[in-house]
Amino acid sequence: MNQSEVLEILKTVQYPGFSRDIVSFGMVDNIQIKDKSLILTLKLSTQQKDKKEVVVKLVKEKLESTGAFDSIRIESAEGAPTSPQAAAQIPQALPGVKHVLAVASGKGGVGKSTFAANLACALKNLGNEVGLLDLDIYGPSLPIILGISEQPKTTEDRKLIPIDYNGIKVMSFGFISGNETPTIWRGPLVSRMTEQFFRDVEWGALDYLVLDLPPGTGDVQLTLTQKLRISGAIIVTTPQDIALADVRKGADMFRKVQAPILGVIENMSGFNVSGKIEGEIHSLSIEGNNVDVDEDGNFSVRMNVFKKGGGLEESKRLDVPLLAEIPLAQELMETTDSGKPITLSNSDSPISRIITEVARKVELQLED
Ligand code: ADP
Numbered sequence: 001m002n003q004s005e006v007l008e009i010l011k012t013v014q015y016p017g018f019s020r021d022i023v024s025f026g027m028v029d030n031i032q033i034k035d036k037s038l039i040l041t042l043k044l045s046t047q048q049k050d051k052k053e054v055v056v057k058l059v060k061e062k063l064e065s066t067g068a069f070d071s072i073r074i075e076s077a078e079g080a081p082t083s084p085q086a087a088a089q090i091p092q093a094l095p096g097v098k099h100v101l102a103v104a105s106g107k108g109g110v111g112k113s114t115f116a117a118n119l120a121c122a123l124k125n126l127g128n129e130v131g132l133l134d135l136d137i138y139g140p141s142l143p144i145i146l147g148i149s150e151q152p153k154t155t156e157d158r159k160l161i162p163i164d165y166n167g168i169k170v171m172s173f174g175f176i177s178g179n180e181t182p183t184i185w186r187g188p189l190v191s192r193m194t195e196q197f198f199r200d201v202e203w204g205a206l207d208y209l210v211l212d213l214p215p216g217t218g219d220v221q222l223t224l225t226q227k228l229r230i231s232g233a234i235i236v237t238t239p240q241d242i243a244l245a246d247v248r249k250g251a252d253m254f255r256k257v258q259a260p261i262l263g264v265i266e267n268m269s270g271f272n273v274s275g276k277i278e279g280e281i282h283s284l285s286i287e288g289n290n291v292d293v294d295e296d297g298n299f300s301v302r303m304n305v306f307k308k309g310g311g312l313e314e315s316k317r318l319d320v321p322l323l324a325e326i327p328l329a330q331e332l333m334e335t336t337d338s339g340k341p342i343t344l345s346n347s348d349s350p351i352s353r354i355i356t357e358v359a360r361k362v363e364l365q366l367e368d
Contacts, residue, residue: 001068003031006038009066013058016051022059024092029077037071038063044076091229091257094198097131097206099231099366102224102259106246108215111267112236113141114336115326115355116212119234121343122352122359124168128207131162131169133198135224136214137190140174147339151175159202166344171201191223198228208362216246217253230259231366234323234358238268239304239311251318262365263323265358266311271328272350274300302327324358326351 011023022028022042030041040059044052056074063072094100103116113136120132134142143149146165152175153161162169173193203209211230214220224230233254237247247264254261277284277297284291286301293299315322326332332351335342343352 001033001066003033006031006033006040006063009062010040010059013055013062016054022055024095026092027055036069037073038069039073039075041075041077091225091227093229094203094209097203097209099207100209100211100228101262101362101366102211102213102230102233102254103236104213104221104233104250104254105215105236106250108139110215110236110238111326112215113145113212114332114341115234115236115265115267116210117142117145117336118341118343118352118355119359119362120168120208120210121166121341122347122356123208123210123362124166125343125347125356126359126363128363129205130167131171131203131206131209132165132212133201133209134170134172134174134212135194135197135220136212137173137193137220138214140172142170142172142212143174145336145339145341146170148172148175155202159200161202169203169206171197173197190219194220194223195227198224217249221250221253225253225257225259230254230257232260232262232362234262234265234362235320236265236267237311237314239266239270247314248318251320260365261318261320262362263321264311264315264318265323266325268328269311269325270302270304272300272302274298321361323361324354326354 007023007028010028011021013022014020015022015025015027018025027043028040029043030039032039032041040063042055042059044055059074060072063069101119103112103119105112113134116134117132120130124130132142134140148163148165148170150163152163152171155161160171162171163175164170198209198211211224213224235247235250251261273286275298277293277299279297281293281297284293284299286303289301291299291301311322311325329351331346331349332342335345342349343355346352347356
């Protein structure tokens with residue numbers, strides 16, 4: 001019997017008085033197996049001696065009944081969580097999901113959902129099993145971006161079955177609430193809904209679950225960062241918003257829960273102008289910048305609409321990489337608004353290549 005088989009058995013042991021098991025409470029610290037002997041280290045509260053004894057007895061009985069071990073030793077780890085309540089505050093992994101990737105922004109309208117959807121498709125194109133969860137409770141946009149009007153079904157044990165979108169498992173508040181955005185939802189209700197949305201969905205085995213967070217640092221983000229272990233966060237911003245305090249607040253929020261910030265995406269970062277010059281030409285300059293023209297007269301140049309280099313400056317200040325500068329592009333807007341993300345509908349376009357490059361960087365940074 002190996003470690004993961006033992007872990008599966010421990011998942012069936014409930015902590016007395018709670019409906020959750022000891023693994024989901026983070027109480028299993030270490031499993032050592034050598035031939036037919038097992039040493040299990042549990043992090044159990046020292047104040048609740050009687051419960052501790054019950055857990056140890058339950059665990060021992062379960063493991064003994066397998067007949068796989070001649071000797072079973074159960075030890076206590078130092079620095080244990082003081083109670084299940086305290087353990088419940090420690091961010092937990094989602095079973096079956098290797099990496100949870102949060103896409104956040106300081107404010108709305110910067111292209112966060114567009115990027116999240118395209119990143120999910122790019123990760124899928126690279127051969128990953130991918131899920132996409134729209135947690136934007138007040139303005140869910142994934143149903144539009146992906147052109148989905150279906151309602152999710154539920155399993156017998158009342159778990160939501162995500163919608164299959166080109167092999168990506170998608171779930172959104174919008175599938176359930178339709179156009180009636182519950183703008184009056186506040187505090188505890190939002191937190192409860194959020195938790196249900198990542199726990200009570202049948203995600204299955206995923207390499208990446210991409211989360212499209214609502215803008216800012218409100219209730220949803222707080223619940224999420226406190227309860228769910230996030231492998232990495234990406235912050236999307238535009239050149240003119242890059243120095244906003246909101247972006248910094250977002251970065252601080254992830255840092256507080258030790259969720260690594262993989263980097264910043266500067267979206268709507270200028271626009272590309274390309275063309276062809278007929279006839280003889282010596283040099284071309286646009287707005288004071290020299291532009292390279294190849295032998296056939298083709299040229300391409302990025303024009304800035306707002307401030308130049310803001311993304312790089314801010315990413316240095318926040319001490320996180322600038323992952324990409326995505327230009328303003330009509331095709332990105334059109335594909336997004338017509339429900340066909342560009343990384344799927346035209347995976348060879350320059351924008352798709354930029355986003356695929358980000359997906360590769362994510363793979364590299366989160367490699368097991
Ligand atoms: P957010 O999730 O930050 O509120 P959205 O992803 O909904 O923003 O994008 C807002 C609008 O901007 C959408 O209509 C989208 O198509 C458009 N958009 C996003 N990024 C770009 C871009 N780089 N070029 C052109 N339009 C874009």
